Each structure stands twice: as structure tokens, then as C-alpha cells.
Amino acid sequence: MEWEDSISRLKGVGEQREKKLNKLGIYTIEDLLTHYPRDYKDRSRLSKIIELQMDVENTFIACCKGNGETIKHGRFTFTRVKVADETGEVGMLWYNQPYMKTTLKPGDWYLFTGKLQNKYGRREFSVSEWEGIGENFAGGRIIPVYPGVEGISQKMLRGFMEAALEQVRGGLSEDIPLWLRKEYLLAERNFSIEQIHFPKTEQSFYDARRRLVFEEFFVLQGALFSLKSYMEETNKGIVLKNKKATEVFQNYLPFLLTHAQKRVLKEIEKDMSTGKQMNRLVQGDVGSGKTAVAMAASYWVIKNGYQAVLMAPTEVLAQQHFHSFSAIFENFGITTVLLTGGQSAKEKRISLEKVMSGEANMIIGTHAVIQKGVEYHKLGLAITDEQHRFGVGQRGALNQKGEDPHILVMTATPIPRTLALILYGDLDVSIIDELPPGRQTIDTMAVTTSYHERIYCFIEKQVQEGRQAYVICPMIEENEKLEVQSVLNYTEELQQKLSSCRVACVHGKMKPKEKQEIMNCFAKGEIHVLVSTTVIEVGINVPNAVIMLIENAERFGLAQLHQLRGRVGRGNEKSYCILVSDAKTKIAKQRLKVLTDSQDGFVISEMDLKLRGPGEFFGTRQHGLPELKIANIYQDMPILIEAQGAAKKLLTMDPFLSLEAHEEIKKRFAQFLEGKHLEI
Ligand code: ADP
Numbered sequence: 001m002e003w004e005d006s007i008s009r010l011k012g013v014g015e016q017r018e019k020k021l022n023k024l025g026i027y028t029i030e031d032l033l034t035h036y037p038r039d040y041k042d043r044s045r046l047s048k049i050i051e052l053q054m055d056v057e058n059t060f061i062a063c064c065k066g067n068g069e070t071i072k073h074g075r076f077t078f079t080r081v082k083v084a085d086e087t088g089e090v091g092m093l094w095y096n097q098p099y100m101k102t103t104l105k106p107g108d109w110y111l112f113t114g115k116l117q118n119k120y121g122r123r124e125f126s127v128s129e130w131e132g133i134g135e136n137f138a139g140g141r142i143i144p145v146y147p148g149v150e151g152i153s154q155k156m157l158r159g160f161m162e163a164a165l166e167q168v169r170g171g172l173s174e175d176i177p178l179w180l181r182k183e184y185l186l187a188e189r190n191f192s193i194e195q196i197h198f199p200k201t202e203q204s205f206y207d208a209r210r211r212l213v214f215e216e217f218f219v220l221q222g223a224l225f226s227l228k229s230y231m232e233e234t235n236k237g238i239v240l241k242n243k244k245a246t247e248v249f250q251n252y253l254p255f256l257l258t259h260a261q262k263r264v265l266k267e268i269e270k271d272m273s274t275g276k277q278m279n280r281l282v283q284g285d286v287g288s289g290k291t292a293v294a295m296a297a298s299y300w301v302i303k304n305g306y307q308a309v310l311m312a313p314t315e316v317l318a319q320q321h322f323h324s325f326s327a328i329f330e331n332f333g334i335t336t337v338l339l340t341g342g343q344s345a346k347e348k349r350i351s352l353e354k355v356m357s358g359e360a361n362m363i364i365g366t367h368a369v370i371q372k373g374v375e376y377h378k379l380g381l382a383i384t385d386e387q388h389r390f391g392v393g394q395r396g397a398l399n400q401k402g403e404d405p406h407i408l409v410m411t412a413t414p415i416p417r418t419l420a421l422i423l424y425g426d427l428d429v430s431i432i433d434e435l436p437p438g439r440q441t442i443d444t445m446a447v448t449t450s451y452h453e454r455i456y457c458f459i460e461k462q463v464q465e466g467r468q469a470y471v472i473c474p475m476i477e478e479n480e481k482l483e484v485q486s487v488l489n490y491t492e493e494l495q496q497k498l499s500s501c502r503v504a505c506v507h508g509k510m511k512p513k514e515k516q517e518i519m520n521c522f523a524k525g526e527i528h529v530l531v532s533t534t535v536i537e538v539g540i541n542v543p544n545a546v547i548m549l550i551e552n553a554e555r556f557g558l559a560q561l562h563q564l565r566g567r568v569g570r571g572n573e574k575s576y577c578i579l580v581s582d583a584k585t586k587i588a589k590q591r592l593k594v595l596t597d598s599q600d601g602f603v604i605s606e607m608d609l610k611l612r613g614p615g616e617f618f619g620t621r622q623h624g625l626p627e628l629k630i631a632n633i634y635q636d637m638p639i640l641i642e643a644q645g646a647a648k649k650l651l652t653m654d655p656f657l658s659l660e661a662h663e664e665i666k667k668r669f670a671q672f673l674e675g676k677h678l679e680i
């Protein structure tokens with residue numbers, strides 16, 4: 001049997017069980033064997049019957065002493081069987097498994113796990129698991145506990161693992177080159193896979209785990225680094241001419257670029273003029289003005305006769321970019337088109353035709369812009385906005401449209417350097433570390449719900465003075481229906497309280513058109529108070545909105561709250577962020593205090609990490625990280641750093657992995673990049 005074979009080839013896996021295993025993401029032997037245990041139970045220490053302790057889990061072997069009996073108690077059955085070893089006898093008890101009466105064969109030996117309990121007036125061993133033992137029983141062992149699925153018991157999964165290991169044992173090729181394994185003291189692959197499931201000793205478990213964690217990080221990093229060296233070498237970047245062009249463009253902006261914006265633009269210009277393909281990440285806090293930089297870069301590309309495309313994570317954001325780009329690009333006779341999933345078939349067709357013919361110079365949209373059937377006339381630059389919403393795979397898809405267009409990625413998520421490397425290991429990084437002048441700090445306060453009346457008065461007063469407000473009410477669990485209902489109810493209530501204001505809401509179930517209409521009304525000032533869940537989180541720009549009221553603030557991540565807060569304070573008026581929470585825990589209070597104390601995205605995200613624990617912060621989905629099977633980015637940070645070093649070493653020594661010793665790892669990287677592991 002091969003690593004790639006379907007699990008249906010395993011004994012005991014029929015159609016039904018195959019389907020259930022599929023639910024766990026297990027299709028092949030490889031998937032099965034890389035379905036790693038989430039925990040272990042130590043059943044290596046066997047007790048004698050005389051040593052059994054009450055109410056704690058014990059494992060022992062014993063011989064069946066004759067047929068059992070089953071007693072009915074209403075809807076329940078109790079089945080009892082006597083077993084013995086050389087130190088004594090004990091009664092075994094099964095609930096609702098009457099077949100156990102005759103399953104064990106008198107005279108045969110079995111391994112039992114469970115608890116000795118004193119119930120119903122008897123001392124009995126309540127069995128949680130048992131198995132028959134053959135002649136060559138080698139003693140108890142440490143057994144794995146797997147993330148499971150209904151209908152497949154742990155015992156069954158363990159059986160499949162054993163069967164699969166039996167089949168492929170020793171046959172896995174080693175993909176980490178020997179010299180690296182020596183240098184980083186890594187266990188061999190076959191050994192590790194086997195020991196991670198059924199560790200012989202604690203040490204072999206640690207060795208196995210370290211190797212597998214290392215491997216996972218190494219493949220992730222190595223694949224990204226190799227992509228980078230490959231692209232640098234083979235992708236001929238489009239060479240752009242006449243840098244002066246962007247200076248002319250800047251004259252048409254309603255403001256002067258900040259030093260940081262200028263510096264980043266210079267870095268971009270340099271990339272795009274040297275003949276290399278640009279692959280650059282621009283990181284900048286909310287409101288730092290990433291859009292203007294993207295616009296200047298696009299302008300230059302278009303002046304050189306190419307098209308530029310900007311991909312945004314939501315329809316609303318795409319619309320907004322479309323308006324701000326068209327407004328400025330019109331001055332230069334540049335045609336901007338919009339391409340989103342929410343457009344009518346006709347609108348879409350018209351846009352597509354313009355994209356294909358080259359009539360459209362600037363294309364703005366959602367991921368509709370990378371879909372099949374979108375053909376660019378002459379793509380020179382592909383930009384993704386708010387990158388953390390997209391996975392590495394989608395970035396790749398943009399790259400493949402056109403012939404090696406320059407790539408620019410923009411994100412507002414401040415992340416520590418090591419993690420930036422994992423996420424963007426294939427990118428160069430620029431940072432806009434300065435906000436445009438005149439930005440006011442946003443007064444931020446954390447209050448309890450007892451402040452509601454006062455807050456409403458405050459909102460009414462601000463609206464009377466011509467200002468607007470956002471109100472965020474949190475999502476309810478994962479239930480979209482309930483969520484919509486709660487937003488609607490909340491909005492209605494708020495409308496009653498704020499009778500002099502026009503209140504409206506947007507939510508996830510609305511059609512993009514509807515949502516857009518409401519956003520437009522809000523932008524025009526026809527709606528005063530906009531209620532929503534977090535759909536307005538990214539990128540929305542309405543300078544007249546000065547209040548951000550967030551209900552149940554404790555339910556949001558700090559980085560997310562910071563993003564939300566960034567929606568206000570965009571004009572000249574004093575702005576406010578009000579965090580409402582009745583949470584009483586110390587951590588919850590500390591977290592909100594971080595926001596009232598700081599306006600710096602990097603500081604906030606670091607505190608978020610400290611106070612929340614990494615699991616939540618680096619939810620792989622939110623960051624578009626490929627899902628990790630065994631490694632834990634946080635706990636395993638030291639191994640991550642080693643693996644990064646190793647990947648660098650490997651690619652410095654052999655950038656295209658053309659040495660024979662690197663054949664296997666090259667395949668592995670290629671597999672990884674094919675995208676199977678990159679989907680989000
Ligand atoms: P983000 O980096 O969050 O995407 P935007 O690009 O949306 O930020 O910019 C936020 C706001 O700041 C916009 O209203 C934009 O017009 C304005 N802006 C950008 N750069 C400058 C600047 N150099 N001076 C003044 N205002 C600026």
C-alpha cells in the first residue's frame with residue numbers, strides 16, 4: 001500500500017466509515033497517518049486486581065471466568081462478567097451492552113480499562129474500554145486519543161492507524177535532507193510517524209513530535225522561500241519608465257503625501273523599474289493612507305501602458321475604492337471599472353469586455369477579479385487590500401493573471417516579525433509608520449450598560465450638530481438568522497430611543513446592492529446612525545462619522561476593536577469611541593483598558609497576544625495561515641525559528657533545489673505550493 005492510496009483500501013473501512021473519515025478530512029493513508037493524536041493516555045502501567053484503586057482509571061489484564069448475566073432496569077441494562085488474575089477476582093460491569101454477556105470467552109485473557117466503583121451496593125469495575133490480547137501480548141502501552149467524529153470510536157481509529165502503519169511501515173521516503181537532519185538533530189520520518197501515534201517511551205514521543213513540528217514549519221517556510229527565489233530568478237519583472245510621472249500625479253491629490261508614504265512609494269518605484277518582479281507587502285496602521293500609495297503606483301503602471309487591478313475583501317470596500325480611484329483618475333482620462341460578484345450579469349459583462357479589450361486601465365473589485373473567465377489585456381500590477389482576509393493561495397491566483405505582474409499587498413494588521421515571515425515569507429515588506437498630519441486622538445472610554453441613556457443623549461447631541469455615528473452590535477454565535485434578527489431588533493430599539501435621528505442597519509444577509517445603498521446614504525449624511533455587525537470593519541471611510549459605539553466590546557479581539565475605532569477620527573472633528581461592556585473579569589477589564597490607553601496598532605496587538613493567548617489571536621482563518629496539523633505557532637516558537645534558519649540555509653546553498661539530495665524536499669515544497677494546503 002502507498003501513502004497516497006485511498007483509505008477505502010484499508011481493512012475495516014467500508015463506504016459508511018469512509019464517509020465519516022472524510023468528515024475529518026481523511027481521504028488517503030497520508031491524511032490518516034497525519035491525523036495526529038490530540039492527547040495520550042498512559043496504559044503502560046498495568047495493575048493487578050488486588051492493586052486496583054477506587055474511582056481512578058486503571059488498566060489491567062485478566063481472564064474471563066465464565067458467562068455473564070444481564071439484568072434489565074427499566075430502559076437500562078446492566079451486564080456483569082467475572083474476571084480474575086492470580087491475585088484475585090473482580091466483577092466487571094457494562095451499561096446497555098447486553099451482548100457483552102457472551103462476547104468474552106471463558107478462559108481467554110483481556111485488557112480492561114475503566115474505574116473500580118462502589119455503586120448499587122457492590123464494588124464493581126465499570127469498563128470504558130477492553131480488548132482481547134493475543135499470545136504475544138507485550139504489556140500495556142501509551143495510547144493515542146484522536147480528534148474524533150461521531151460514528152468512529154477511538155478504538156476504531158486506533159485500529160485503522162495500526163493497520164495503516166503496518167502497511168506502509170518503513171516505506172516513507174525521508175524528505176528532510178540528511179545533512180539538515182544531522183545538524184538539527186531530527187528523528188527519522190518513519191520512526192516519527194509511528195511514534196507519534198504509539199510512542200514507546202516519553203523520549204521517543206518528544207523526538208517524534210519535535211521532528212514533525214519541525215517538518216511542518218520547514219515545509220511552510222521553505223516552500224515560501226523557494227517561491228521567492230524562483231520568482232526572483234525567473235519572473236522577468238515588467239520594467240516601468242519615467243518615475244517623474246508619480247510626481248505629477250501627486251499634484252492631483254487633495255493632500256501632500258507623508259514622509260512615510262513617500263518612502264514606501266519610492267521602494268515600490270524601485271522594485272518596478274529594475275526588471276525584477278515586485279512582491280511587496282505594505283503594512284500600515286488604519287488610516288495611515290495605504291490607498292494613496294496604491295493609487296500612485298497604479299497611476300505609474302497605467303502611464304506605462306499597462307493595466308492595474310485592486311482586489312478588496314468586501315463589496316462595500318470595493319465600491320468605496322472604485323469611487324475614490326475614479327474621482328482622481330478621471331482627471332487623467334484613465335478609465336476605472338468595477339467588477340464584483342454582486343453586479344448584474346449585464347454590468348459584469350460590460351466590465352469584463354473593457355478589461356479584456358484594454359479599454360479599462362484600472363480594475364477594482366472583490367475576488368471576482370481573479371475568477372476564471374477574467375482575462376486581462378495587459379496586466380502590470382496586482383494589488384490586494386487588507387491582505388489578512390485573503391489566503392496565500394488567492395495571492396497566487398492574482399499572480400497568475402497576466403504575465404508576472406508586479407504584486408503589491410496591503411495590510412493594516414500589525415504582526416510580530418516572526419509571524420510576518422511565515423505569512424509573507426515570499427514578500428518584501430514596507431511599513432507606513434506615520435499617520436497623516438492633523439489626526440486627532442480618538443477619545444476612547446470603556447463603560448458599562450448603565451451608561452446607555454447618557455450615551456444616547458450624547459449621540460443625539462452630536463447628530464444635531466451635524467455629525468454621524470456607527471454602532472456595532474456583536475454577532476451571535478455562528479447563527480446568521482439569529483444574528484440578523486438581533487441586529488434588526490437592536491436597530492428598532494435604538495430608533496425609538498433616538499427618535500430625532502435616522503437610524504438604519506446593514507448586516508451580512510443583505511444583498512450587496514442593498515448594503516451599498518445604505519452605505520451610500522450614510523456617506524451622504526442621509527442616515528445619521530448606522531448599526532451593523534462587523535461588516536464595516538475594514539476600510540470604510542466616512543469622515544463625518546465621529547462616534548463609534550461598540551456593544552459587548554469584550555467579545556471582540558483588541559486588534560479588531562482598534563480597526564473598528566479607526567473608522568472614526570477621519571475628519572477634522574473630535575471623535576469618540578465608546579466601548580460598552582458588563583464583563584466583570586479582570587482580563588476583560590484589562591483588555592479594554594489597553595484600548596483606552598493606546599492608539600498604536602502595534603502596541604495593541606502585542607497586548608492582545610499577551611492577554612488573550614495566541615490561539616485566539618492567530619486564529620488561522622483570520623490570518624490566512626495554512627492550517628497546521630501538529631505545530632502550535634506559539635508554543636513551538638523555538639522550533640519555528642530553527643526551521644526558518646534551516647530553510648534559509650537550504651535555499652542559500654541550493655536555491656533551485658537541483659541537487660540530488662534535495663529531490664524529495666523539492667517535491668514536497670511543490671506539493672505544498674500547489675495549493676492543497678493553502679486554501680482557507
Ligand atoms: P488605510 O491605510 O487605512 O487604508 P486610507 O488610505 O483609507 O487608510 O486613508 C485614510 C484617510 O486618510 C483617507 O481619507 C485619505 O484620503 C486620507 N489621507 C491619506 N493620506 C493622507 C495624507 N498624506 N494627508 C492627509 N490625508 C491623507
Ligand code: MG
Binds near residue numbers: 385539
Ligand atoms: Mg484601507
